[in-house]
Structure formats: structure tokens, C-alpha cells
Amino acid sequence: MGENHILENDLLLIEINDLGAELVRIYDKKNKREVLWNGNPDWWSRHAPILFPFVGTCYQNQYHYKGDTYSMTGHGFARNKEMKCELEQENQVVHSFTDDEETRKNYPFSFCLKVTHTLKDRTILVSWDVINTGEEDMYFSIGGHPAFMMPEGIEQKDCGLFFENKNPLTYFLIDEKSKGANTANPYTLETDQGHITIGTDRFEKDALIFENQQVEEVTLTLPDKIPYVTMNSKGFPYMGIWSKPGAPFVCLEPWYGRCDDNEFTGDLTEKTGVNHLKPKEKFHAQYEIIIQ
Numbered sequence: 001m002g003e004n005h006i007l008e009n010d011l012l013l014i015e016i017n018d019l020g021a022e023l024v025r026i027y028d029k030k031n032k033r034e035v036l037w038n039g040n041p042d043w044w045s046r047h048a049p050i051l052f053p054f055v056g057t058c059y060q061n062q063y064h065y066k067g068d069t070y071s072m073t074g075h076g077f078a079r080n081k082e083m084k085c086e087l088e089q090e091n092q093v094v095h096s097f098t099d100d101e102e103t104r105k106n107y108p109f110s111f112c113l114k115v116t117h118t119l120k121d122r123t124i125l126v127s128w129d130v131i132n133t134g135e136e137d138m139y140f141s142i143g144g145h146p147a148f149m150m151p152e153g154i155e156q157k158d159c160g161l162f163f164e165n166k167n168p169l170t171y172f173l174i175d176e177k178s179k180g181a182n183t184a185n186p187y188t189l190e191t192d193q194g195h196i197t198i199g200t201d202r203f204e205k206d207a208l209i210f211e212n213q214q215v216e217e218v219t220l221t222l223p224d225k226i227p228y229v230t231m232n233s234k235g236f237p238y239m240g241i242w243s244k245p246g247a248p249f250v251c252l253e254p255w256y257g258r259c260d261d262n263e264f265t266g267d268l269t270e271k272t273g274v275n276h277l278k279p280k281e282k283f284h285a286q287y288e289i290i291i292q
Helices: 101-106
Strands: 004-008 011-018 023-029 062-065 069-071 084-089 092-098 111-120 123-132 137-141 140-143 145-147 160-163 167-173 187-189 196-197 208-210 217-222 227-232 238-240 249-256 275-277 282-291
Touching: 004 111, 011 111, 023 123, 023 282, 084 282, 101 187, 123 140, 123 275, 140 282, 167 208, 217 249, 227 249, 275 282
Parallel strands: none
Antiparallel strands: 004 011, 011 023, 062 069, 084 092, 092 111, 111 123, 123 282, 137 275, 140 249, 145 249, 160 196, 160 217, 167 187, 208 238, 217 227, 227 282, 238 249
């Protein structure tokens, strides 16, 4: 377990750990409550892991590139890597992680990943910079996976979600067998002026996956539709919303990329949602967690 780095103002206190550059705590001073999931392993042992260089699962936990086959665990390896704290100041912490001999066994690319957490008023800004430091083109996905805890005395089923886009939304689920995206069977999510109640069976079949920038902002609401936490991820092509039925948390997950299509066995360059960097190019993305 790495060291925790604390950022604090009059409204919030947050902590970021060196392991995976993971946000591990958000404390709301005004309402005197913990907002980020506490990592209780009885439900889920993470808090807000970074998903890199893959989001979700590869079919049969492997992928193919230039005729070779590589093993890859779900959500990639960055979340389990100790990262270097490059900068720690009053309102910002910057971590970095580069490829090494171990990563190249499963991911044959040279890269530098920089993760920045910035605290501003009641907002946490999380930004990623991915740099292709090699001499060949690079392919990757990256995503966030923050989990937000239900306040004491409030159950998941009584909470809700408010979508900025109030039109009916289309989503798909993860195939139970292949763990890929079952895009052949889309679902329509009807809302009440943008709002839905979570209820008891919303997450019975794993995550809800929204694509095509349908969901660039979503708010987790408390009973009576009171805003609790807003995820703002303008420009992100995918949003995953996940939990376990009855769990005391909900994950709002902004992604650049997603799991494989159902039973996908093609080359990495053909993977749906994969990002491409030429040598020395840089990718940048940022999302905001707003504590209401």
C-alpha cells in the first residue's frame, strides 16, 4: 500500500494513494459525511481505480496484435502499479507511471501515463495524459471507476440517477458468458424528465453501458431527487454505470474505450473504441466529480 496524499479546502478533504494513483477518500465537510466508497471487501475492495491500458475485459482475457497473443486482466494493470508522485502542492497532486520490462510482457508499447488530481471548491478534477514514448503506433483504452457511497441510513434502491440528456437513452449490457458488450441486444432507458429511480434490480446484469456521448453528465441523486454527486465528462464517448444489487455504493464511470465486443477475436487495432497514438503523440482527457 502506497502513501496517501491529502488535498483539503474549507469544503472537502480528499486523499490520493500512490498505488494506482487512486482517489481513496472524499470527505464532505459541510454535510459531515464520506462520499467515496470505503473499499469494504465484503462488497468491492476498490475506491476509484484507473482503468489502463484496457477498459473492461478482453475476450478470454487475451488480445491479439500483429499476429501475437497477449494476456490481459480485466481493466488492465495500472490500478495495481505503484506510481511516482511527481508533484504535491496545496490543491494538486500529480503521479506518473512508465512502461517497464514487466508491463511489456503483456502490453508491447512504450508509454508514460500522468494522472493529476486537482481540488477546486467542491469539485475534484481528474486528468490523464498518455504519451507514446516509443517508435511505433500505440493502442489503448483508459477510464475512471469511482464509486460513491450511500449516506448513512439511505439505501441504494431509493436513490436515483439524473441524466443531462433527457431523451430516451440506449444502453447495452455485458454478455454473461463472454464478458463482452452485447451490442446485438440494446435496451431503451425511459426517464422521467431525465430522472430514474435505481430500484432493486437495476444492476442484476452488471454494468449499463452508454456509448456515442449519450451520457456526458449524470448525477447520483438521493431520495426525493436531491442531487448528491455529479459526474461531468464532456467529450467522453462512453459512460458505464455499475454496482451490485443492494450494495451501498454506485459507480459512475467515464471511459475512452470499453470491453471487447461479444466474442471479439480481431486485432487490437480493430477493437471498438480503441485509442491510437503515433510516436511522441499525447492524449489528454479530464473529468470532474462535483460534490453537491
